[in-house]
Amino acid sequence: MNGLSLRDTTHEAKLRHIKKELKCVIDAVTTVVFVPTCYYAFPSPLYWLIIKPETAQQKLYPEALPTLDPCPEKLVVFAIALADAARPISMSYFRTPIQAEIKHDKSPVTIADKEAEAKMREMIEAHFPEHGIFGEEYGPVRTDAEFIWVLDPIDGTKSFLIGKPLFGTLVGLLHKGRAIAGIVDMPALDERWIGATGYATKFNGMPVSTRSCNSLSEAWMLSTSPEMFVGENQTAFHRLKDKVHFLRYGTDCMGYGLLANGYADIVCEADMSPYDYIALTPVVEGAGGTITDWRGNPLNLKNDGTVLAVGDKNLLKPAMAALVC
Template sequence: MNTPIPPSLCPDDHVALALRLADAARTVTRSYFRQPVTVFDKADASPVTVADREAEAAMRELIERTAPDHGIYGEEYGAVRTDAEWVWVLDPVDGTKAFITGKPSFGTLIALLHKGVPVLGIIDQPILDERWLGVSGRPSTLNGRPIRVRPCPDLSLAALYATAPEMFTGTDATAWEALRSSVKLPRYGADCYAYGLLAAGYVDLVVEASLQPYDYLPLVAIIEGAGGLLTDWRGGRLGLRSDGRVIAAGDKAAHAATMAVLAKAGGGH
């Protein structure tokens, strides 16, 4: 039986606010999907659209109005009050390249950190009308129904996702190739949706690199609440200062085996 979540860990009003944030972003992203939109290149050459900016602005306005003492760490408009007890981490459109090419694998990602620890996470896919919710101490849900990871103790049986091979560079690329060669079904191109599929028991591993905190922190509570693990490549807990390399696994044995393959190939430094 799951122990009821302590009110001080993630109060119900914070969960309600998170759902309102997802609704606000969904209204924006739906209105721009598969519509002519101008694409801008950021300093790192990654694309951004008016949908990214308006969706984050809508969420930030709601936080400032509802919980002005909370911090915010967002992809498009930066960070404020990140030393606060509660900090929201926002990625309005995770998978912008998918969004601008009309592929519904993007999602809005929302995390809530309590003293630096992720205690709530949302993946919202507005086109497919799918929403994953994770709250520490509770079972994770997909559209309100509890979900669970699946067992996969042997890497040779695993389905593995990463967004794109170019996210791995140097020794990480060598390590990724070793892992990709060890599994049954390596796939690319699902963005945050792959983590939702893992939490729901359809995928066994998601291994990525070159991520930012808003890419991975919203996923922690979802995957853990479904019985899985989400760590860095050395098995450490994820936070705002992690190095951007992550392993999501539904099975502890698969997670351990993945770390071993990556480390042996030079990617566990």
């Protein structure tokens, strides 16, 4: 990074430089957390700057977020650690000749999925044994717990299998049924979104925000695959598709990160499971967006599998009107 001498290697010097780089929002920095990882530009420990929610809202997306209790910092740090642990496992198998099993729902699963989730579960059991776990590969435990970790070790296994780098690891955390923290990690792209209630969403360490969009006719929409939509859902999706400016497929979980960064306006999907969308919720909301099911209900473990995310909250009602007639 410009301005950082090779000799200026103390943590204090690095922090001073980060603060200079973030001068546009530096008065919002309230806490520095040391995370044992080498994910970002600096060697460990990493500085994860937590942004005061009220300042983030004023500077990044006024009136976009409701007043929320901030997610406990130690849980955000632990969520990052889970993603850090899963990343080298998935990358060790990426673009190697591995076989896939076909699950009962006809979706593929690989040894990478299983090992990455097993590692994250092991860490949760060691550090928070009272917490619940809802994972894609090994099922739920303690789902009556106050806190529940929702894990998708490889979101986009089909992309992973064909060597396409648009797969991700999703780490979500529910508190009393509400998503309060989410990590969208893209191992092959070295990109990561961190979302937590009460804080601005961060993309590779920098705050991001959604963009404004005045109407569906101007909206850029993303979705993973047309195969997600069957029957009435297919008809409903086509109604919305016909109203937006254009649609692009093939994004998997990355589409929600792109929406958070302000590159797209709508993500619309169906046939989703909780481990597909819980982690996405704080990422979208922390950037100023809104994410619900197609009827506007908050996302939790009991939704119908439909997901609608919008960057501009003014798009939510017209998008829902197109989907639900």
